[in-house]
Amino acid sequence: MQKEIPYKIYLDETELPREWLNLRAFMHEKPAPLLHPQTRRPMTKDELAEIFCDELAKQEADDTSPFIPIPQAVRDFYKMYRPAPLIRAYCLEKELNTPAKIYYKFEGNNTSGSHKLNSAIPQAYYAKAQGLKGVTTETGAGQWGTALAMACAYFKLDCKVFMVKVSYEQKPFRREVMRTYGATVTPSPSVTTAVGREILDRFPGTGGSLGCAISEAVETARSLDGYRYELGSVLNQVLLHQSVIGLESKTALDKYGEKADIIIGCAGGGSNLGGLIAPFMAQQLEGKAKYRFIAVEPASCPTLTRGKYAYDYCDTGKVCPLSKMYTLGSGFIPSASHAGGLRYHGLTSTLSALYNQGLMEARAVKQTEVFSAAEYFARVEGILPAPESAHAIRVAIDEALECKRTGERKTILFGLTGTGYFDMYAYEKFHDGKMQDFSPTDEELKASLAQLPKL
């Protein structure tokens, strides 16, 4: 007989994963390698190590080790907020009156407010282990910056965050959380870097972009002795660390004899989605199981559904390596959307390759429909979701309603990446009926994609 499933499945600390799962090692067709922005040749480990810590450069290049041990110090920090609960959405199922079973992995129960901490900790740890003085990074919505600030405080490393100026101004409280953790927060573009000054010259009064903040952070790390750059998404190393999300989810489901039919995650750079699906996709690639994977993106930044699979720059300043990925062009400026974490022009090469190989579906959703799902979910399940996470909620609800129509008792798993406590400005717009839906015109996309680098 099946065990009764609690509202929240908490694993023991002893069940915390001891190894990360490296999804690339399971792929029959590997994602294309990063290219050097000048030479256009695959980045060597030494070239990567000029930007990233040595160990992270190694992880970035490793597409053969299926599992990589999690250092003890990282596991100890993980224990402060992990294992994260896998929640059975009993209340949501009842309200929707669906035969579907809905589970979500909740990553918001930590001060960074999202899953970003899972990668911030190892990244800070490896920097410390290498004897570095500090790290630089960029942040948009602020979740990654907060996470890295927390990790650096714990390991006593300096942390310099370039925060997209419009977020810096709209989210002063995010900034203060980072300051609480001792980080220096600079609005980007800034006059502290050549890239920043150039952009300010060309576009005075600009609110900045993630791509520009990345360029500034990389330039700063390169100019300082004992500093490296760290990034919260897009990279292989990040997906590797985020595999704890999927590993814990799978252990929890297995424990109760449950098997997901559909696995849903929001997709910006791909950190959460890549981590959530990792062990399930690995299983499928080994021919041991079959799942439907759905990547959900905002209609305002439709990387998978309307982008192109090609080599492109990861940043506006074109100082970072090129990555083969679905992209809208590194010059693409998404129209105002409140899911700051999903406003990135590309998607990590691993997920891009999987999508290109037909192993994953993608769906673009409108902002107002996302917030209506967010509010509904908050009332029914008691958790106020981040706008990013609410993209996954929207599609999970749609799939559950489809089950209601067909009478199928499917099991749906989605990633609830974080909480929306710092996004109330967006919720306010929604409540006041002032939120609008955006999507780029075909002409806009064509113009942006015409700028892709010619290789």
Next chain:
Amino acid sequence: MQKEIPYKIYLDETELPREWLNLRAFMHEKPAPLLHPQTRRPMTKDELAEIFCDELAKQEADDTSPFIPIPQAVRDFYKMYRPAPLIRAYCLEKELNTPAKIYYKFEGNNTSGSHKLNSAIPQAYYAKAQGLKGVTTETGAGQWGTALAMACAYFKLDCKVFMVKVSYEQKPFRREVMRTYGATVTPSPSVTTAVGREILDRFPGTGGSLGCAISEAVETARSLDGYRYELGSVLNQVLLHQSVIGLESKTALDKYGEKADIIIGCAGGGSNLGGLIAPFMAQQLEGKAKYRFIAVEPASCPTLTRGKYAYDYCDTGKVCPLSKMYTLGSGFIPSASHAGGLRYHGLTSTLSALYNQGLMEARAVKQTEVFSAAEYFARVEGILPAPESAHAIRVAIDEALECKRTGERKTILFGLTGTGYFDMYAYEKFHDGKMQDFSPTDEELKASLAQLPKL
């Protein structure tokens, strides 16, 4: 051999308490009864039922039942965020280099951001069970208002919140969370009530106070058919519901063979402290164990350390019953302090009686010292605390440092009532060195206490 203690002790859902513990039933000298504001005679159950739901009026008056069953619907909602973790502060102990063992019960892992939800749920449930249309309440810092809005959304009840105007303006995001849960939020004093209009006439441009918002909420509930008033602290019924905090803490400690020596909580109205200490104090009153209990209050609102034990009004408008408690006078206006939840002139009659009987200690702490403890704790333990909760952290750290001095290996338990995500304005002031310490002068207190009602 003692079991290895994990970072976070999570009880199973089956270990969620089935009964609340009614501390008054264990007291040899009972707290004095509430008095009717006009007749000055003890409130009857019928009189209480004009303000509160029937079942809550009954609980308010009950000082003989040691345990009261938790309704199944309430337990089901509890399961969405409880049992709450009891956390072993390994990192804090290490950083302080103290021989003391430190535990904290963390109540912030829910969208209301605090322990307030523990009482909001039964209060909304009993209102629904009685067939009411809605409830009214007040909120200062916003934690209680958020909690009640969440509970009302779940049980599909209307919820009208009067929010102290200065908080309404300083914390627009708190207001938006309540709106997300469908509550109506009115800045207090407002023109919608006679009390509000009178106060606005006398003090145009006032930022309001908790005492005034209470009066407005009570008046509104009385003027509407099918509405009752609900309160998030001070009352016996609230302490009863909050006993889940202490009950879970005790079960978790017992499970690992641990016994607390010192139990510490912040004290505003007393809801968290009363709930945390309930089962431990009950044990002590039965002669079965001995603990040190410490109530921590802000130096700017020093109810226990500098107030008077006397009957006083619970609200500014004097429409609520009188309670015998430690009080600074219902007209006391605490100077600006960022721990909004602790800016109340009185303390629940139960804790007041225990303090008066010498069963509890009290300590007043300065705001800047509280924030310095808050920041230290955030960096070391990874959780950004609410300013209210940080009062308890301050004293827990002080006690742990005292253990370091004496070499004693004491076990300290404190209540971490909530998170500070909506308090970053205060943190910003602290970071910028603009935070000041306040405490009332002896003359101010004397003047305020001179206004106590003569019985």
